[in-house]
Amino acid sequence: QKEVEQDPGPLSVPEGAIVSLNCTYSNSAFQYFMWYRQYSRKGPELLMYTYSSGNKEDGRFTAQVDKSSKYISLFIRDSQPSDSATYLCAMSGSNTGKLIFGQGTTLQVKP
Amino acid sequence: GAGVSQSPSNKVTEKGKDVELRCDPISGHTALYWYRQSLGQGLEFLIYFQGNSAPDKSGLPSDRFSAERTGGSVSTLTIQRTQQEDSAVYLCASSLRSYGYTFGSGTRLTVV
Numbered sequence: 001q002k003e004v005e006q007d008p009g010p011l012s013v014p015e016g017a018i019v020s021l022n023c024t025y026s027n028s029a030f031q032y033f034m035w036y037r038q039y040s041r042k043g044p045e046l047l048m049y050t051y052s053s054g055n056k057e058d059g060r061f062t063a064q065v066d067k068s069s070k071y072i073s074l075f076i077r078d079s080q081p082s083d084s085a086t087y088l089c090a091m092s093g094s095n096t097g098k099l100i101f102g103q104g105t106t107l108q109v110k111p
Numbered sequence: 112g113a114g115v116s117q118s119p120s121n122k123v124t125e126k127g128k129d130v131e132l133r134c135d136p137i138s139g140h141t142a143l144y145w146y147r148q149s150l151g152q153g154l155e156f157l158i159y160f161q162g163n164s165a166p167d168k169s170g171l172p173s174d175r176f177s178a179e180r181t182g183g184s185v186s187t188l189t190i191q192r193t194q195q196e197d198s199a200v201y202l203c204a205s206s207l208r209s210y211g212y213t214f215g216s217g218t219r220l221t222v223v
Contacts, residue, residue, distance in 0.1 A: 006153070034211075043115070043202055043214030044154070088153060097142050097161060097206065103153040 003027050006089055006102030015111050019076040023089035023102045026070065030091040030100075033065050035074045038086045038104065047087075048074065079109045113137075115215035117203050123221045124193055132188040132218045136205030143186050144212065145178055149199045157201075160186065193222045 006023045013019055021035075032051055036044035048063040050056045050072075056063045062075040072091075076083055089102040116135040124130050136143050145157040156170035160180045171177070175194075180186040190197055200219050204212035 004153075041216070043204070043216050044212075045214065046211050049211060090154075097144070097208075098156055098159050098167060099144075099154075099212065100156070101146075101154040 001026065002103075003100050004089065004091060004102045007105055008103050010106040010108060012108045012110060013079055015079060015081060015109055017079050017109070019079050019083070019107060019109075021074040021076075021087050021089075021105050021107070023072050023091075024070055025072075025091060025100075027091075027093070027100075028067075028070070029093040032092045033063070033072050034090045034099070035061075035063055036088040036090060036101075038088060040085075044088055079107075081109045081111050084108045115203055115205055115213050117201075117215035117218050119218060120216065121219045121221075123223060126195060126222055127192055129189065129191045130193055130220065132190075132201050132203075132220070134186045134188070134203030134205075134215060136184065136186070136203070137213055138184075140205035140207055140213075141183070142206045143180055144204045144206075145186070145188050146202045146204070147199045148202055148217070154202065157188070190220075193220075195222045198222045 004025045034049040035047045037047045038044040050065045053067045060077045064073045086104040086106045088104040090099040118133045141162045143160045146154040158178045159167040175191045178188045200217040202217045204214040206212045
């Protein structure tokens with residue numbers, strides 16, 4: 001079993017839809033939780049990060065962490081075609097910089 | 112520079128040859144990471160350098176893989192006697208904190 005599980009999709013939605021992306025994990029030592037966005041033939045870029053449990057909002061993006069369930073989510077409101085990309089969850093413990101990534105979910109937002 | 116720079120961007124090599132991949136991190140970033148991304152897969156951790164500490168090599172898949180970081184800046188990932196299963200995108204990242212990596216665009220390695 002992988003430390004971090006993420007449904008690879010692909011996920012296809014119409015423009016304006018609310019998108020929900022999720023990851024589950026098994027290591028209770030994880031403290032930092034991140035979402036990265038990766039466009040084709042580019043490196044991943046940091047989208048959101050959250051420390052420990054809770055919610056964080058940035059514009060159309062909301063990240064949620066539920067440590068009791070070992071479950072994290074990224075919500076995208078009013079999705080746009082420019083949001084079409086692969087979204088990777090990532091996490092690490094408090095005493096290491098090494099990030100463990102999910103497999104990535106490919107999202108397509110159709111105009 | 113403004114971002115993490117990797118070279119070459121693409122590399123085609125014959126099976127059995129050695130290859131060197133280069134990473135120029137963001138100036139001042141103390142941590143540097145190498146990851147590998149195979150088609151349709153997530154990022155697989157390879158190695159991590161933090162300041163002057165001994166690197167975390169726990170992700171290197173075999174002794175054909177090695178990496179060094181000179182002067183706390185530029186890093187080189189070397190793959191000896193390349194195999195077809197080594198074909199992947201090799202990504203380098205640097206950071207100041209234990210989160211918030213900045214990635215380069217990667218080196219796409221194809222072993223034929």
